Amino acid sequence: MSILGRKESSATKADAGKYLITAANPDSALAEQYRTVRNRIRTALGEAGSIRFVVSSPLPGEGxxxxxxxxxxxxxxxxxxxxxxxxHFRRPGLAALLDAKSWPGLTDGLTGNGKLNELVQETGLERIDVLAAGSPLPGTGDLLNHPDLAEFLEWAAEAYPVVIIDAPAVLDSSAAVMLAGRCDGCVLVLHEGRTGVQKVQEAKRVLELGKARLIGAVLNRSK
Structure with missing residues (x-):
């Protein structure tokens, strides 16, 4: 879909301005690239109605x-x-970047410690809410198969025009494929110079085998 010039590493609240370039510098060329990707996703998924999609990558650390x-x-x-x-139960990051609480969140709701829709938080960014990964728990591998998550995603589709799921890497976890199958599809983020063609093809094949739609890909270029 596009080439984006930004390198991602472990993120904290202090990094928010660096990573949220579309908010910090909306007139930049990079912000315009993201708007272009947004428009292409919207065109691919339809101009009307709510959309739900997963953002993943073949391997961890690709943006x-x-x-x-x-x-x-x-x-x-x-x-x-x-x-x-x-x-991302093992390495959650969204809450810190959005100045939101890391828990309670998804793991808490899926283990009976609160209703998921009541655990959604407002953020410091206008019109953006977040459901954090939640409390760190052992044995979270099967949580995403919980029927409460499917019910929550249906609720989210009615409550929000756009739902974006930040998921683990396709080749590192089954989560991205499973989640994409419950949504409209998956956008793959590729890291220039790091993501080999073989890994891209393998990730594409895994998504297809899981009957998950590949919406498109974003090439993330380090500077």
């Missing part, structure tokens, strides 16, 4: 969270509310 955040800002800038969902 998924940065892309999910900036796409959320771009969609919110076009006038609709956006819900971001962090499904």
């Amino acid at each position: 998924k969270t940065t892309s999910a955040l900036n796409l959320a800002v771009s969609f919110a800038g076009s006038g609709g509310k956006v819900l971001l969902i962090d499904t």
Whole structure:
């Protein structure tokens, strides 16, 4: 879909301005690139109605969270509310970047410690809410198969015009494929110079085998 010039590493609240380039510098060329990707996603998924999609990558560390955040800002800038969902149970990052509480969140709701829709938080960014990954728990591998999550995603589709799920890497976890199958599809983030063609093809094949739609890809270029 596009080439974006930003390198992602472990993110904290202090990094928010650096990674949220679409909010910090909306007139920049990079912000315009994200708006272009937004428009292409919207065209691919239909101009009308709510959309739900997963942002993932073939391997960890290729820029998924940065892309999910900036796409959320771009969609919110076009006038609709956006819900971001962090499904990175091992390395959550969205809450810190959005100045939100890391828990309670998704893991808490899926283990009976609160209703998921009541755990959604407002953020400091206009028209963007977040469901954090939640409390760190052992054995979270099967949580995303919980029927409450499917019910929550249906609720989210009615409550928000755009739902974006920041998911683990396709080749590192089954989560992205499973989540994409419950949504409209998956956007793959690729890191120039790091993501080999073989890994891209393998990720594409895994998504297809899981009957998950590949919406498109974003090439994330380090500077």
